[in-house]
Amino acid sequence: MTALSQSVPASGARQYRFSWADAGPFLALAALLALGFLVNPDFLSETNLANVITRSAYVAIIAVGATFVISSGGLDLSVGSMVAFIAGITIMFMNMMAPSLGVWAIPAGMAIAVVTGLLCGLANGLVVTVGRIEPFIATLGTMGIFRALITYMTNGGTIPIDRSLREAYRPVYFGTLAGIPIPILISAAVAALGAFVLYKTKYGRKCAAVGANEDVARYSGISVVSTRTIAYVIQGACVAIAAICYVPRLGAATPTTGQLWELQVITAVVIGGTALRGGKGRIWGTIAGAVILELIANLMVLSDFVSEYLVAAVQGVIIIIAMLVQRFSK
Amino acid sequence: MSIAARLDRDIVAVPTADRPTAPAVLRAAGLSKQFGGVTVLADVTLDILPGEIHAIIGENGAGKSTFMRLLSGYIEPTEGTLSIDGHDVRFAKPDHAQAAGIALVHQEILLADALTVTDNLFLGRELTRSGIVDDARMRKLAAAKLAELGCEISPTALVRDIPLADRQLVQIARALLDDHRVVIFDEPTAVLTGGEVERLLAIIFDLKARGVAVLYISHRLDEVQRLADKVTVLRDGKMVGTYPGHTLTQIDMARLMVGRELAALYPPKRAGKAGAPMLTVRNATVPGFAQDISFTVRRGEILGFAGMIGAGRTELFEGILGLRPATAAVELNGASIRIRSQREALDAGIGYLTEDRKGKGLLLQERLGPNLTLSALSRFHRGLVMKNSRETEALAKAVADYDIRVKSLAASAGQLSGGNQQKLLLAKVLLTDPSVVIIDEPTRGIDIANKAQIYLFIQDLVAQGKACVVISSEMQELVGLCDRIIVMREGRISGEVSGEEMTESNIALLATSERAQLAHGGSQ
Numbered sequence: 001m002t003a004l005s006q007s008v009p010a011s012g013a014r015q016y017r018f019s020w021a022d023a024g025p026f027l028a029l030a031a032l033l034a035l036g037f038l039v040n041p042d043f044l045s046e047t048n049l050a051n052v053i054t055r056s057a058y059v060a061i062i063a064v065g066a067t068f069v070i071s072s073g074g075l076d077l078s079v080g081s082m083v084a085f086i087a088g089i090t091i092m093f094m095n096m097m098a099p100s101l102g103v104w105a106i107p108a109g110m111a112i113a114v115v116t117g118l119l120c121g122l123a124n125g126l127v128v129t130v131g132r133i134e135p136f137i138a139t140l141g142t143m144g145i146f147r148a149l150i151t152y153m154t155n156g157g158t159i160p161i162d163r164s165l166r167e168a169y170r171p172v173y174f175g176t177l178a179g180i181p182i183p184i185l186i187s188a189a190v191a192a193l194g195a196f197v198l199y200k201t202k203y204g205r206k207c208a209a210v211g212a213n214e215d216v217a218r219y220s221g222i223s224v225v226s227t228r229t230i231a232y233v234i235q236g237a238c239v240a241i242a243a244i245c246y247v248p249r250l251g252a253a254t255p256t257t258g259q260l261w262e263l264q265v266i267t268a269v270v271i272g273g274t275a276l277r278g279g280k281g282r283i284w285g286t287i288a289g290a291v292i293l294e295l296i297a298n299l300m301v302l303s304d305f306v307s308e309y310l311v312a313a314v315q316g317v318i319i320i321i322a323m324l325v326q327r328f329s330k
Numbered sequence: 331m332s333i334a335a336r337l338d339r340d341i342v343a344v345p346t347a348d349r350p351t352a353p354a355v356l357r358a359a360g361l362s363k364q365f366g367g368v369t370v371l372a373d374v375t376l377d378i379l380p381g382e383i384h385a386i387i388g389e390n391g392a393g394k395s396t397f398m399r400l401l402s403g404y405i406e407p408t409e410g411t412l413s414i415d416g417h418d419v420r421f422a423k424p425d426h427a428q429a430a431g432i433a434l435v436h437q438e439i440l441l442a443d444a445l446t447v448t449d450n451l452f453l454g455r456e457l458t459r460s461g462i463v464d465d466a467r468m469r470k471l472a473a474a475k476l477a478e479l480g481c482e483i484s485p486t487a488l489v490r491d492i493p494l495a496d497r498q499l500v501q502i503a504r505a506l507l508d509d510h511r512v513v514i515f516d517e518p519t520a521v522l523t524g525g526e527v528e529r530l531l532a533i534i535f536d537l538k539a540r541g542v543a544v545l546y547i548s549h550r551l552d553e554v555q556r557l558a559d560k561v562t563v564l565r566d567g568k569m570v571g572t573y574p575g576h577t578l579t580q581i582d583m584a585r586l587m588v589g590r591e592l593a594a595l596y597p598p599k600r601a602g603k604a605g606a607p608m609l610t611v612r613n614a615t616v617p618g619f620a621q622d623i624s625f626t627v628r629r630g631e632i633l634g635f636a637g638m639i640g641a642g643r644t645e646l647f648e649g650i651l652g653l654r655p656a657t658a659a660v661e662l663n664g665a666s667i668r669i670r671s672q673r674e675a676l677d678a679g680i681g682y683l684t685e686d687r688k689g690k691g692l693l694l695q696e697r698l699g700p701n702l703t704l705s706a707l708s709r710f711h712r713g714l715v716m717k718n719s720r721e722t723e724a725l726a727k728a729v730a731d732y733d734i735r736v737k738s739l740a741a742s743a744g745q746l747s748g749g750n751q752q753k754l755l756l757a758k759v760l761l762t763d764p765s766v767v768i769i770d771e772p773t774r775g776i777d778i779a780n781k782a783q784i785y786l787f788i789q790d791l792v793a794q795g796k797a798c799v800v801i802s803s804e805m806q807e808l809v810g811l812c813d814r815i816i817v818m819r820e821g822r823i824s825g826e827v828s829g830e831e832m833t834e835s836n837i838a839l840l841a842t843s844e845r846a847q848l849a850h851g852g853s854q
Contacts, residue, residue: 202714205700215551215686223671
């Protein structure tokens, strides 16, 4: 009967059309690269780009986890403090094990980092899901806790990594494989794994469903508690990987390690096209977002137009533009 | 005389807009609306007279809501004119229509939950005294208006604390706060049952008595028959005609809406074919909603659950199925089972279609495929990887099997009409291959052709040897569909009817009064 098919809105064809919102982060990235080249041809040099992308790797890796948390309808403000806390724990254990294990203390310490990350994520997840506390408040709490713990562990100073381990650990940040810096390879691997889980597995479907409409998920036989908790655990694992990459860079953990990273992470996720209210995750967009943030900072340093003290302001403008694009592209 | 013959006679004998005695308060002349080249409403001409109840009926997509939105200023016509008391008017926005004396009572409840009843009534038009909000006066006026509508809601109650039916009344009170000359009701009874409907109909008759012109849009043809002085039928965006209300039977109306001979709405029952007990529930208690409920549904049987809204039917089944805290002893095929979550219910083979398909049933922004497979994801992956091709196949099959009308398989669930959403939801639950299917409000807010199809699907399920529970607030639907009906009242079973006793009046009696004396069939 024609009456029925007419009641389907005419916007049905939109599905196939090019979506500015989805392509936005990549177009913005391309535009930034072009702009950068015009400002200073050195900008596109291999060394500069490798540097910039390497520096963006931590935020990118953490933001992959944040894409899970946010698309499942949550939020995690504790990631910056968690990086510092995990880095501190990792260095302490590595230093403790160095005398007996030698360089094997490094992989052992990495394993401890991952376990710590999973546990921190689990704690966040359980407070949010079982404790039924707003993600914003719950992770604001753990953010303070992790930050206080690293300050306490360092006694307000720094925990440097043992000299005997420094040389062996360096390549994790400074090394290259086939000419590509290791942190870039690690973040690409994390992103690929994240994209696989979010787009190709049952868990990814559940994650998006829980974020889009918790009730529908529950009535469809999906456990909201375990789906959300797992998202936080994934976030914890990503933070641990970021911490593992971070430690060799400075060779120490301090009370200011990872400060305000949570904001960069959320910015990267949002300008990448993931809906902040949940239900739609864009892993590759997130990666583009993280690179965009670092590129802007780099561009401002290389050019003389705008003072680099205004980096945060420009990033703020970018996140607002990204949200406006999401709003008006509907 | 056959229905068809009588109908033909009426259509011939009674010209449209027959009595030009009273001048029209609102006149639509040649009203048309196109959206992007698609004509959704074509050349509708209608006179709305004071003191008259004028019903607009039609299937979903027939143009009813477009027409109503034109009249109340939400959209502007592509062609044609509106006039009030013979003067042409243009409504660029709803405020203009309001100012011209046209009020619209929305189908959805649009109230601010956290505010009081009074605050909601005056939202956006608060009374002030020297610039300060005059709460005392608004409360007094609100109380007076509510009393006038015969409703006992406290003006200071928070909207979130009052029942759904009362919220509907608040919404009506809000629309009627100023004296309007034309009041448009859009499916006002969709969320109401029995006594609440009566209360609303009384309000409408009162408006009529005071000379207000009422435009009434509804799927419930029994109400239309009782209320309407005139009935205008829309089909595919065109006017079929305007008829005097009292000459049309419900079957006539349905025929005019569909535009073809309507097969019986309800498929024949498979009387006496029920088999062994399939689902037995003993002493189910859902704190605050249902106490000590026991029942059995058999293989091949459709068991109805009737009752007023608030009788605890939905909550009872949500409790049994692990969706809310409850205690119950559940046996499936003779074996005792424990259900602590919807997952366990589905795994045991009990499927549940929620009454709230937009809020709890489907992900409206999501494409059809992921919606269809959401409850049965385990069947659609190999190893860790989702098999999208298998999902596409399942969707194609569901679209064919359940006649889901959709322009593109890539559409999102929110783009489907209500009836097609309901069929998608049914397909989604049946994809888990349940042996017992519990359907809450199977046809709420969907048009008559889709209703008939859904009844067929339900009858099909029990023919396949499944057992079915249907919860519905439409008594006619339960009587037409079910083999047996359990009636609930205030959280308890107040009676059970089957066979000859299964009549709408008996159900209404059991649903509303303490000790009901049942009449036997034929008394209706």
